[in-house]
Structure formats: structure tokens, C-alpha cells
Amino acid sequence: MQASHSLHLSPRASWLKPGPLDWAYAVVVLIACAVAFWQYDHFMDVYEEAILAGSALGLIGLGWFWKDWRWYFPLSGLVSLAAIGIYDHELARAQEAFWLKYLLSSQSSIMWMCTLFVLATGMYWAGVLARSALLQKMGSGLTWAASVMGLAGLFTRWYESYLIGPDIGHIPVSNLYEVFVLFCLITALMYLYYEARFAARQMGAFVLLIISAAVAFIVWYAFDRQAHEIQPLIPALQSWWMKIHVPANFVGYGAFAIAAMLGIAELMVMRGWLADRLPSPEVLDEVMYKAIAIGFLFFTIATVLGAMWAADAWGGYWSWDPKETWALIVWLNYAAWLHVRLVKGWRGKPLAWWAVVGLFVTTFAFVGVNMFLSGLHSYGGL
Amino acid sequence: MSSKKRNTTLPYRLYELFSSMRFAIGLLTILAIASVIGTVLKQNEPYPNYAFEFGQFWFQFFELLGLYDVYHSGWFLTILAFLVLSTTLCIVRNGPGFVREMKGYREKASDTSLALMQHSCEVVGDADPAAVSRRLQGEGFSVREHRREDGSVVLAAKKGAANKLGYFFAHIAMVVICIGGLLDGNLPLKIAELAGRIVPETRDIPQSQVPAQSRLDTDNLSFRGNVTVGEGRSADVVFLNAGNGYLVQELPFIVTLKKFHVDYYSNGMPKLFASDLVVTDKATGKATEATIEVNKPLIVDGVAIYQASFGDGGSPLTLNAWNVARPDGKPVPIKGVSMASQPLRFGEQAFRLEFGELKVFNIEDIGETPGTADFGQKMKDVREVRKEKHVRNLGPSITYKLRDEQGQAREFHHYMAPIAQDGRQYLITGVRAEVGQPFQYLRLPLDEGMAVDRFMRLNAALANPALYDEIARRTAAQALSGGAISPELTRQFEDSVKWVLARFADGGFPALESFIDDKVPADKRQAIAQTYIKILQGTVPVVMDVADSQAGVAPTPVDEAKYRFLLDTLVASSALHELGAPVLLQLTGFEQVQASGLQLTRSPGKDLVYLGSLLLIIGIILMFYVREVRLWVVFHGARMRLAMTSNRHNRDLDRDFEHQHAALQQQVGASHAS
């Protein structure tokens, strides 16, 4: 049982030595959280207050650890604040005010996110095929832009839900539409981190493919099924647990999706396809491992949180409900993957294939269960 | 971990097998497959459903395998138990070695082995071991100095020993979680069931009559059961699902439901389920009052009480029973209670009237179907997070079954309030002969006062031969004055009216139709049918007048609306023949008594499971994110050897090695300068 991945680049972790910008960022986050607390405290229970405090610390830590976050997060917040300002407590303005209508209302933001992700996919592929660093850099820029629109869109949607009715307002992670947006966002952000850390932008061509697939689903789901409408929360979902359980799950799903796409890239390189245009198998292998490791950690946390929520909501921490059971199967799958890599020392082809197959298992747990199996967890039926 | 002498006794070989990773992975794979079965095959359904689905042979085979409750089957629990054993043995087997490794510095490593390491190099020059040691400690290493016999000094340093600790945390966690799970899986109960000391009850009998062999004492370690309590009622047992039947679990207290609350959003989605409870301890009489909600259980005496479902707790009802076989236009008032059954005599026929659920709200979505809008509209829709929901509340409804002496039942679904359709108001009742079928809905037209009485009166008059003469006479007179018939045809016309009325009273439109099909040549059928319909349409206004004047109601002129009412009356009157029952019940009042479905659990393993989960997460973090690094510097005088290993090779180690190399070289320089 051996493993390693240091969070630090040099012997001392750089994020333990914050610079002036880090402090400035921390102050911004603290002020934002203080304002949120002061404005909305009457909507929160003590657990939610704890979650807010925890988020403040987590966001500061994340910004210090990953420097790009220090501009990304405040920028997304500003975009969303602009939308909130223009709304001026009036939901109907979404169809009237120019900026809301074409850019800033949650649905417009999310549709922009979708568009930008698809453009980014094309740009990355053009960059890979033309061996153009510039095009790849533009792909990366588009991905960042899409991520800003996505996060801002979710924030704005959160606000809009309260405009519909104070009793209807809730964090937008409560149904399949919302979590698909979350999936795109988290996958893109994790990818952007690895891209910078390993200086391997070509990976984007693969990772953005799965994001584009999710985008296709979002667009179909919204246009054809009107799934984007904000629905109030049924009693089972009215809990602060949702705020942490669902996002934790999607860090897991996003990471597993990245790993699978890199698995495909690695298999291609090993066959000599595009080998001169893509990173080496070793690099792909390492990023794949890191993604699965962090995904596994978060998936474990999410499942434990889910169990604790279930103990409050359903009368038992484990009911062998199909979603729970499939979460366990996903978990066992990646646990086995990590074991053979770390204990038995497997590398390369078999693990790449396994990561790809893992995505099917994960996808079934994510959408398949909602479509084909019914149970306590039937909140996100198609 | 190679054993020096091969021990080949059977117990040792078993120990080796059980503690191997191969075995554990095998168990986990079986566990995963078994879990999949449990999600694909719906669990804990009533047994007849399975028998129906699979046929007798496979039904029994699957039952033998325990597939209807996989997660509580003996073999599944056995796998879990083996997993505990296997993981425990694995810890016992690897633990001591890991502890030794965590403690050790490997300061006795030989020059050759150090030279063979992947990250190893010579540094020319000499540095001060104490200074190097200080620097390493500053970087987080713990260092041990060893003086070899040949006089050279070895600094053996390490950091990240917690990585190995992660192994212990994560694997002990699995054992702790499984033990907690097994505790709550209630192994003792399963064993008692297997041994036949406890036998699930399969009959649907009152709780108090359930025999002792199907009852569980209050000291039962763990359970998870359900009970439904009506408002103002109490329960002191819960029912546990057990295979094909159930067990009765005694509670240490009495739960009383004072009031159940349910609240809806404007679109009809449920917003709140809550129960006001009083829990009274049986031994001490101490009472606890609390309100539980979904996500907010109450814990008393280690038993958690959850809001699980809700329903009708037996509401007193008042109804009008209309005789539709021999209608007299007057109802018989009766009383009943929902969710209960009672005898009902009707003429010489005896029925059992079985009431189902009273639903006070029936929210119906009447929104337009999506996918019909054009592109511009779609773009607008997709921007809109709030959609006006087109819903309406159909009001209270009741279901009931009317079972005859042969045991045949018809099921009815009746809405109490008038329901508007095409701008007119109806009283609506659905009927079906079999559970799986859709309801056939019957629409009885209502008069201006939203009452069904006028229709019933008309229906009775239509079926009353004593009135036919009068009706026929008046109809003919009208037809005559309108010039529709000639005076000499009056008699014949009157006969036709009477004949058509009699036929219609006999079996509605279908009776007329079958007569035409039997007696009229095919080419004339269309025309004859038209004539009959015309006669009926011409007659009903008269029927209404006659019926109204009989009942002492002032006649009203026939306008457009009244005429539509009359046509609806013909349709409804005809449809009553297909009711398949001599009586139609109309709900006139109720007093809602709700029931709350409670789930009660005692799970002593919960805290263990949570502790295990915490250990698991800490363990994973330590294993993945604490890097174990070892470093050696051997001081030979004029040259030094630097070597490093980590439990995993990656670029981090390359970078660390470069850093150490540079730092050491710098320290050579430093000692020269001084």
C-alpha cells in the first residue's frame, strides 16, 4: 500500500507562505462571506453557518494553493453580482434588460458556458492537429471563459430561485440539469489545474470532448424537456447536507471523467496515433493517477456524507438503494484500480483501459440509475 | 514478508489465503456482483409479484438463493464476515513489518545498496555532518547518525512516516465499518430465523393476534420497522419486513400522533410533511413531545423516529347512495369511514363496501405539451427559469370497491367537487373491473345549483314507464304544433316515442343500436338511427318538464345551455347502464383524519460506522498525500554519497533529489569557506 503525491513543489509547500496577493484575495473572500452572512443569515441554520465558514476557509486555501483561482473566483462572483444588480429584485427583467437577456441571466450564462466549451473543444483540436501552441492557448482561454460563465450562472440561478419565492430558493445542485452544469464546471476546472501544472495543453482536446458531451445533454435537456426550470425542493431534499454531499460527488465524477479521457489519449499514443502531437504516455499516466486519487478521496467523502444524510432523511445510513449501491460499486472499482497500481505496480495499457471502462460504470451510477432503476434516490429522473 | 521456513500446516495455509490480497479482491468482486443483482431485481416486493414474473420454478430457485432480499441473505452477510476476517488477518500479517519500517531509519544500509538506488550520486568534498543534519531537520526530516566501523559517518533521514499510518487507518476502518454494519444487519435475528426460533407472520391479522414466535422483545439489539398511526391514535409496535412476511417489534414506548401536517407549493409539489408526536415511556410514564419532519427525526431511548410517509387515517364520510338500477330520483344517505369496509344492502343484493383512501387535494397539471413551440419561443423558454405552471386542484376524491357475494369487485374513483369540462360542470366518477385497467370515467351533468339532483330526477323519469303516456302526448302535441308531423300520424308517433323511451331505459344507446343491428337491413340502419336520436332529442325537454313538475320544481325554458345539459343527460343516463353496479355513491362530506407513516430504527452500529468512515478518510489522505521519503548521506571524508528513495517514483522525487544535491554541494562550499 504505497502512494505518494506531494502537494508541494519544493520542500516547503508554497501555499503555506502566502504573498501579498494571497492576503488580498483572502480579504476579498472574507468580506464576501461576511456580507453573505449579514444579508442571508436569517435563511441559514447553524449547520449552514458552519458550511459558510468552512467555505471561506476552503476558498482561501484553494486560492493560495492554486494561484489562478485567485482571479477566477472573484471574477465569477463579480459577473454574478452584476446580474443580481440588474435584476433589482425583479425576475421578469430577465426577458427585458438587455444584459440579462443576452448574457447574464443564469440561463444565458449557462448557454454561453455551453457555447464556449464547444468552441474550446474545436480550438484544442485545431491546436493539436496544427501543432500550434497559440491555438491551444486560445482553447485554454475559452475554457476559462466558459468556466467563469458557468460558475456565475450557477450563482445567479441560486439568487433567481429566491426571486421566484423565498420558500423556493435553494442552492442549484438539486436536480439532474443543475448537476450536469456542475459536472462541466468541475471537470473543466480540475482539468485547467492539471494543464497548467503539467504544461500539457494537448490534453484539453480529450478532456473537452467529455465536457462537450455533457453540454449536448444540457442543451437537449433544456430545449426539449424544459429541465432548466427551477423547481422547489421536496421535503427529502430540504437539508444542508445537500450543499456538501452533491458537490463532493461531482469532484469525484469530474476526476474520473478526466482520467478516462486521458486513458483514451494514452492508448492512442501507445498505438502511435497522434503520438508526435500528444504528451508522452508517462505524463498522461501520471495525471490520470492524480485525477483518480483525488477523485477517489472526494468520492469517499461524498459517500460518507451521503450515508450521514441518509441517516437523517431515510432512517438509516445505508439502505441498499440503487444509487447507494452503485456508488459502492464505483468506489470498489476505483479502490481496485488504485490497489493494482500502487501495490502491484501496474502501469500503462491495462490501467488506461480500466480507467476508460470505469467511466462507463461511473456514468451508469450517475445517469443510468436515474433512468433505469428506481429507489429512494429518484430525484433526478429523466 | 517472505517467511524463512515454509510453514505448510493447514491452519497456516488458510491464514495465508485469508490474509492475501487476492482473497480480499475476490470477496470484493463477489460483493460488487451481488450488489448489482440487488439493484436490478427489485427488492422486498410481495412474493406473488415475483412468482408472477418468473414462473413457479425460477421463483422458488431465486427464493432459495435469497435474491429477493440479497443484502440480508445469509450468504451476503457471510461474505461481509469473511471480509472482516480477511482484512483483520491482513493487518495482523503486514502490521508488524510496517511498524518496524515506520520506526526504522535503515542507517545500516550498505554502500552498494545505496549506490544501486535510482536516485544516488557522489558529491566530491566534505561537509559537516552536524550542519547537514541540522539543515535536513529544518526541512522536516528526522535524522539518525550512525558511525560505521570504518569511521565513515552515515546520516539516515526520513519523513512522511505517516504514509504507513494511512494503511492502518484505512484498513482498520474497513473492519470497523463492516462490524458496525453487521451489528445493524442484526445477525442474531438472522440466526434465530434460520434456526426457526422466529417465524415471520404472513397472514393479514390484527397486530394483537400475532403469535409470540413472530414477536420481538424490546431488548432486540437493532431493528428498522414501520408503522402507520392515525391522528389521535397510538402505536407501541412496529412491523419489520421479513421475507414473505413481517415481524412485530415491541417498542419501549408508546407513540401517539397528535396531528399530521402537510403543505404544498403552489405548483402542487409537497413542501412539508410533519407529525406532532407524544412519546410516552412504558416503564416510567415520562412523556416527550416533539414535531418530526423529513430530515429531522426524533431520538428517544436510542430509537430514532422518522417521518417516512403519510396517508389517510380513516376519515368519517357521509355519502348519498343513488339507486341507478331502479332509479327513483332520491338518494339514501349513508355513513362510512375511509380505509375501512362495511356491509351494504341494496334491495335484495348484499355487498361489501370497501373504502380506499380519501384524498383531499388532487393537483393536476394541465400545462401544454412541450415540443410544439417554434424556435423563437424556444429561445425565450430556455431563458425562463420560472414557468407559469398550469395546475388545478380537482378537490377531494375517494376510492371504493363494491364487492358482491361472489367476491367480484368493481372499483370506483369519485371526485366530490364539480369538475369543469368544455365549459360545463360535471360530477365525475371512474369505474373499473380490474385493478390493472384504467378507470372509465362517467360524467354526470350538473344543474345551475351545481347539484346532481336534476340529472337524477331526469334519469328516473326516463326509466319510469308510468310517465311515458304523458311524455309521449306532450311530445306529439309539440311536434304537431311545430308542423313536424301531421294529425293522422299522431298516434303512431306517440307509440314510437314510448317504444324508444322503453328501449333506452332498458339499455341506453347500445340497446337501440343492437336492436337496429338485429332487425333493420343494413342500408336503412343509418336513417333509422338518425330518427331514433331525433326522437330522443325531441323528447328530453318534455321529460325534464314532466320530471320537474312532478318534483314540484318550476319549469325552466330550454335555452342553449339547458339543451346541452339535456344531451349530456342522455349520454350519462346511457352510460349508467355500463356501471356494472346498482348503486352510485356520491361523497357529500368528510372529516379528514390523516395518518403518518413512521419509521423507527435502532442502530447501535451507527457510531462505529461513522468512526470507521472518519478513519477511512484520514487513511486515504495519508496514503495518497503524504509522501514517504528516505535520504542517506554517507561521509567518506573527501567524498560523500547522497541517496534517496521514496515509496513511489515520480517527478516530485526527481525534483527533491536535485534540490538535495544542490544543497549538499552548497554545504561543501560552506565548510570550505569557513
Ligand code: HEM
Ligand atoms: C449512503 C447514502 C448515499 C449515497 C451513497 C449517495 C450517493 C450519491 C451519489 C453517488 C450521487 C451522485 C450524483 C448523481 O448521480 O446524481 C448522489 C447524488 C445526489 N444525492 Fe445522494 N447518496 C446518499 C444519500 C443521499 C440522501 C439521503 C439524499 C437526500 C435525501 C441524497 C440526495 C442526493 C441528491 C439530491 C443528489 C444529486 C441530484 C441527482 O442525482 O439528480 N443522497 N448521491
